[in-house]
Amino acid sequence: MARTPKEEKEDKVDLRQRLKALNNLPTFIKEVYQTSPALASGNILLRLIRSFIPLLVLYTGKLIIDEVILLIDKKTADYNHLWVLIGLEFGLVIISDLLARGISLTDSLLGDMFANKTSVKLMEHAASLDLAQFEDATFYDKLERARQQVSGRTALLSQTLAQGQDAITMGSLLVGLVAFNPWLILLLLVAVIPSFIGELHFNARSYSLQRGWTPQRRELDYYRYIGASDETAKEVKLFGLSGFLIERFRNLSDRYFNENKKLTIQRASCGSLLVAIGTIGYFSAYSIIVFETVKGVVSIGSLTFLTGSFRQLQSLLESLLGRFNSISQGALYLNDLFDFYKITPGIVSPSKPRPIPNPIQEGFTFENVGFRYPNSERWANRHLSFTLKVGEKLALVGENGSGKTTLVKLLARLYDPDEGRILLDGYDLKEYDLTELRQQMGVIFQDFQRFQFTAGDNIAVGDIDSLDKPNHLERAAAQSLADSVIEKLPLKYSQPLGRRFAKGVELSGGEWQKVALARAYLREANVIILDEPTAALDARAEYEVFRRFAELTKGKTAVLISHRFSTVRMADRILVLDKGELLEIGSHEELLAKKGRYAELFYLQAEGYR
């Protein structure tokens, strides 16, 4: 899994790219603001007020000291003015504290709301993308990086706002310092800039490292998941895989740790040196102010005010520049989020879709259809020409990998053909509205999902509008034989299935299949596609499912994939696929009479039953 030099180059970021990434900030701030204009405005207002407090506190401190010295010199006991000043400083400190709490409250509320909003947006966007995009590893890297941004960006928000607040505070302190001695500003820059450059350098390296390691981090997550998950526990135990998985995890995580460690150590050692330079800058300025005081140029109150200002300015400037680093880094990470939003689906509805014929008049016609999976040289389907007539029950037969599932995926427009076209009543599938087209289809794939929801919800996913229509769910369950499975569950339709959550009950493979089959019946679809719907059913259940199938799909068009010829022979016609191409098509009798591949396979299986 070593990275290629090209990939490493792509992961490197220079200053120009970092500055360019700052362009993301206005969009980001706008999105945050739109999350809650009231909270965002409140936050900005609180920060604005708080940014002037440090100057006021320092200045009150100066006044207090000058007053104390005056009182000592005069040897009077009129402390009224002093009390007012102390009260003022006390009030400022209390207000500052309250403001800080208000700021962190609005920060965290706004951050949480923004994180939720972004998660929803990510899910919505991911849902709009093509199946093919989900089968691409680089897509997952992008998705993973985008996901990481959701929680991380909350910090970016408060950092950006704090940056504005500190800039105002700095401006106010600088005014005082410039009035005293402009050269102190120069010293201030000398004190701060080296460590800023250091930070900039190390942050860029850290980002490159993080980015470059995205695939490996996904791999680590995967090991963590398969090492401890209900879905994998059985095989992990039986095959004794835990040692192997832990070893792989450890090797990879150690490599990551070591690369990270190298960088962290370098960063810490350089950082200490650069901070020392900063301290020299501060003490030079401190000496200047002290000697000016001794010479009587400024008062002792001003001494404390100026040294305090200088120290605060130094730390503000440091955090301002340091934060600039994190902000520009955060803005770079935003690239990942925005990049993910920029991925657009290829399989979409046309701008003026044609209404789906209801009922379908002719059926689906494949015209020389060919399809290759992305990043694959091999044709999964090729030269496919046939018509799936309306109302027909068509069975697909062929060896493993001969392209049966691919054919139905093309029919449901999960992919578009690379060659030829598929017509519905004479018009290309691409001319119809995608959602409407899919609504017409009830598809159950062989690798159907076992959702860790209740039994009722597991059926309702077939037509989510039926979620609160128990009689619809019950009817579908009765049709697919799932009713007897659900009857046996303690909580019936409200029984959580699977073991991931509390009270979950696991079903057998065949029981799950009956539940999944109910999804196809629940949908008021005109086309029913069942990809090996009975593979896990016992002989009696299979017989029963097919006895009902013809009845339940009366008037509907159906495609059935099965390796069992007892099932297949019930279809009106059978399409035999070989290496993605159409070998034979005809009724059971026609194909037997033809004595071709179908006849060969049929007798081979029948032989086994004798």
Ligand SMILES: Nc1ncnc2c1ncn2[C@@H]1O[C@H](COP(=O)(O)OP(=O)(O)OP(=O)(O)O)[C@@H](O)[C@H]1O
């Ligand atoms: N998502 C995918 N990405 C790349 N190649 C794929 C993908 N799905 C299937 N293939 C390949 O396409 C070919 C046809 O697969 P398909 O699933 O259509 O076969 P099938 O006839 O349904 O097989 P089976 O009887 O085993 O279910 C196979 O060679 C398979 O390796």
